[in-house]
Amino acid sequence: MKRIGSLLLVSVFAGAITLGAYKLFFESENYKLVSDEAKTPFQTVSYTSTPSSSRLSDVDFTVAAENTVNAVVHVKNMSINRGSNSIMQFFYGFEESQRPQIGTGSGVIISPDGYIVTNNHVIDRADKLQVTLNNNKTYDAELIGTDSKSDIALLKIDAENNLPYLAFGDSDHAKIGEWVLAVGNPFNLTSTVTAGIVSAKARALGNADHSFIQTDAAVNPGNSGGALVNTNGDLIGINTAITSQTGSYVGYSFAVPSNIAKKVVEDIMEYGTVQKGILGIQSPNVNTQYAVENGINEIDGVYVGNVVEDSGADIAGLKTGDIIKQIDDIKVHKFSDLTGYISSKRPGDKLKVIINRDGDVLTKPVVLSKNKTLEVPVMGFVVKDLSEKDQKKYKTKKGVKIVDVPQKYRGYGLVDKVLISVDEEEIDNIQEAKKVFENINRYERTSITILTEDGERERLIFQ
Known part of the structure; x- marks a missing residue:
């Protein structure tokens, strides 16, 4: 009995020692150290809702598109290629067959009685013009007048009923970065809508004597003469050109500002020709060596290099060396800002010209004159x-x-x-x-x- 008791006591004692050793050496408490100074490697995210106008998903093009597509038409230019005077024709009286040629473009109805604005290059040298509406009705069109310098032409069709049309908006108040739609008839399709933003304003292009609105809305062959509208459906430009080495859209397109197109159309309807007012100054090209050597290329504004005698600028007292900073409420940073605004004006219009003359800011009222040069x-x-x-x-x-x-x-x-x-x-x-x-x-x-x-x-x- 004593032997059994001793064994039991030894067993209990050994178990206690084993359990104590396990608790002491092998089992540890699970702690998480938290420091008030600890920094997370992640950026915090704000879940505060942004204004609806800044969210792409909230930009609604549907109303502008619906109001535009029915006012944009397909323009067909039909001409006859009469061939050249060949040696067969010279000696034997052989006459080459006349081959019809067809060019296409777009146009915008600007009045319910059927006046349509398009590009001059769309209708150039046409023997016959046809206009197809978005409902597929086709009409013969009459050429009312053109202006090759602005690349604007005015057509007229006689429809049975009043037509859907777009009113000219104010292109001077278009803003860089605002959404726009380009609507036209590329590839002989019915009215097609593409979206983009205004990439730049007062953009000089080639030898044109006015400036353009630049946009990244996709424009392809056949879009020429179509509408550039903002999200309100206001007509702010007539799509005119793309810059591309392939002939297809690659990211840049240009539109004649609506204020210029409107002025050209009104002049054609009232006078039969475009009435162009001039300020009467010449400014050196900023890319020339002369401009670089004289610091003119670094001027913010338009440097007056010469004042035309008896012009509005001359009568108002502008002088060589003046820097034009603003005209009416339009800020002037480069020459195309100036020409773009003046292109929408006529002889006799009075403008407020703000200049910098040797550090002094002066305001000069200038009456635009007819071009005498x-x-x-x-x-x-x-x-x-x-x-x-x-x-x-x-x-x-x-x-x-x-x-x-x-x-x-x-x-x-x-x-x-x-x-x-x-x-x-x-x-x-x-x-x-x-x-x-x-x-x-x-x-x-x-x-x-x-x-x-x-x-x-x-x-x-x-x-």
Whole structure:
């Protein structure tokens, strides 16, 4: 019995020791250390709702699209290619077959009685024009007038009922970054809508004498003459061009601003031709060496390089060296800002021009005048018809006055001289000057005869 009791006691004691050792050496408490200074590697996220206008999902194009598609039409330009005078035709009287050619584009109905605006290049050299509405009805169209410089043309169709149309919006108040829709008829489809934003305003393009709205809304062949509208459905531009090496859309497209298109259309309807008002200043090209050497390329505004005599700018007192900073309520940062706004104005319109003159800010009221000057081809001289004052001063009634020349000719002292003749052909006015310079060969010698203020004739030869 004692032996059994001793074994039991030893067993209990050994179990206690084993349990104690396990608790002491093997079992540990599960703790999590939390520090008030600990930093999370993740960025915090705000779940505060943003304004609905800033969310892409809340931008609604449906109303603008519905109001636009029925006012955008398909324009078909039909012309006859009569071929060239071949040697077979010359000797045997053989006449080549006349081949019809068809060009297509888009147009925008701008009045319920059927006036349609499109691009000049869409209808250029057409023998017959047809317009197809979005409901597939087709009408013969009459060409009312065109303006090649702005690339705008006005057509008219006679429909049985009033037509859906778009009213011109105010392109001056379009904002960079705002959503726009491009509506047209690319690839002979019915009205097609693409979306994008205004990428830039007052964009200079080629030799155009006005500026463009740039957008990234997809525009393809056939979109020319179509509508550029904002999300309210306001017509803010006429789609005109793309920049592409392939001929298809690659990310940039351009539209004639609605304020310019509206002015051209109104001029065509009222006067039969475009009435262009001019400010009367010349500004050096900022990309020239002359501009770089004189710091003109770094100016925020338009540098007045020359003021045209008897122009609105001259009468208002603008001077060479002034920097135009604003015109009416439009800020001017570059020359295309200035030309873009003035292109929507007419002779006789009064503008408020704000300039910087040697650090002083001045406001000059300027009345736009008719264009009395002309830049002649090839040599690029800017000339004007002689005024009565000029005729008395130079003692001549023939010739045109040179008021500006390109940089490469500035060392010849041509400005303020009277151009009498070119290659022995006399000149009476700026239109004759244009024709004469059109006929000169840029690869051959050209001689000009000028008259100085002293009445002396000088003959210069240019190679």
